[in-house]
Amino acid sequence: MPLPGESYFLALAPNPKPFVSLGLPFDVSCVHHATNTFHASRIYLIVSRSISHANPAFTALRTALGDKLVGIRHGIRQHVPWPDVLEVTSDLDRLSADLIITLGAGSLTDGAKVATFAAANKAFTLGALDRLHIRWGDDGKTEKKPVTIPTINIPTSLSGGEYNSPGGATDLRNGIKSSFQHPSIGAQLVILDPALTVSTPEKVWLSSGMRAVDHCVEGLTSIGLREGGRGNEKVEGYCVKGLRLLLPNLLVTKNNPGDLETRRSEMLGVIEAFRGLTSGVLPMGASHGIGHQLGPLGVGHGETSCVMLPSVLRWNLKNAAGGEEREWVEERQRKVLDVFWGDATVAEALEQRGLSRETAGAGDVVGAFVAALGLPTTLKEVGIGRDKLEGLAKNTMTDRCIPTNPVAIDNEGQLLEILELALGDGSGAHSAFPLQNAE
Incomplete structure (x- = not known):
């Protein structure tokens, strides 16, 4: 009772x-x-x-x-x-x-x-x-x-x-x-x-919020929506609602950590994310897969999403096969873009970082949002150098989320491509693949 x-x-x-x-x-x-x-x-x-x-x-x-x-x-x-x-x-x-x-x-x-x-x-x-x-x-x-x-x-x-x-x-x-x-x-x-969460360190709270954002984004782009057929609209609705609760409120919390109503909305956003994932039994992709194996290397749970989700989105868009698969990947990432740009608070933060709705791809937008929260955006920033990449790719190939990435990952070399994008040592961590310009 x-x-x-x-x-x-x-x-x-x-x-x-x-x-x-x-x-x-x-x-x-x-x-x-x-x-x-x-x-x-x-x-x-x-x-x-x-x-x-x-x-x-x-x-x-x-x-x-x-x-x-x-x-x-x-x-x-x-x-x-x-x-x-x-x-x-x-x-x-x-x-x-x-x-x-x-x-x-x-x-x-x-x-x-x-x-x-x-x-x-x-x-x-x-x-x-x-x-x-x-x-x-x-x-x-x-x-x-x-x-x-x-x-x-x-x-x-x-x-x-x-x-x-x-x-x-x-x-x-x-x-x-x-x-x-x-x-x-x-x-x-x-x-x-x-009220209990006000004492949570800012970095932990905001980065865990990015983990929840990752659930929504990999949910909206999940291969499960392509294969699931009926019920997709309901599942998408949960993920979109989760993002709408999370994105603007995380920016508010960054500037006003004592706002309890904002924190309450973020907590409810997490529930919406999981309603989406469980309603459609949506498998996650490479951001989650790589993140699981970054953890044992000392990277915080939420920070794995901060540094990997943008690069996974970029790699998926660049490497989607032609025809139906490519159209599907583009449509899914456009759905993500619509949610980010559809909120005035979020759009303003993205524009302040030099992005425009006409040219920025989903990976660019997510990366800019992470930066607006003051969180790490590269593997280098979380202490992972090139010497760790081969072992990381090998371990990640065993992860349950790799076979369900929206674009097939069949070997460690493909994972190394994603990791190189995220590395942040000048080798291409922030290479953009704008949606409308991708080949």
């Missing part, structure tokens, strides 16, 4: 989870649902280090949960290393936890997903965990037990992993980030509190 003043709704209907709680202080909502929705008495909390060290929010939640709180973990490293997952898995089993709560950003969300799945399958070693992640030809269900410990996510970024069932975690032995997938994985409840 929702409390007075609480907006409580199913995020991705008809999917049975997660529900969203919005409108109350996060600790009030969390204690209410932990007690009355999940009937929990042995709660395990994962809190980000930044919140636990410097934010009264952690103290408020810990106090509110009282003696129901049986364990606390401070932080999970970026891109969710397997050893961190196994530590949480062991804690959940040892403490007989009946609810897990995460308070913080993306890595905590994925860590909880994979750890609850591992706990259900008694996977307490690297070898056992290795047998759980998704592989080609595996539907994610075979001989794997469903999650039994429910999860509440209280996010402080816009990455959106709380609405996405698969969880990603990185095997440090080979540096590959793998996906763990099962219908039972993921949060039952997401609690949104814009």
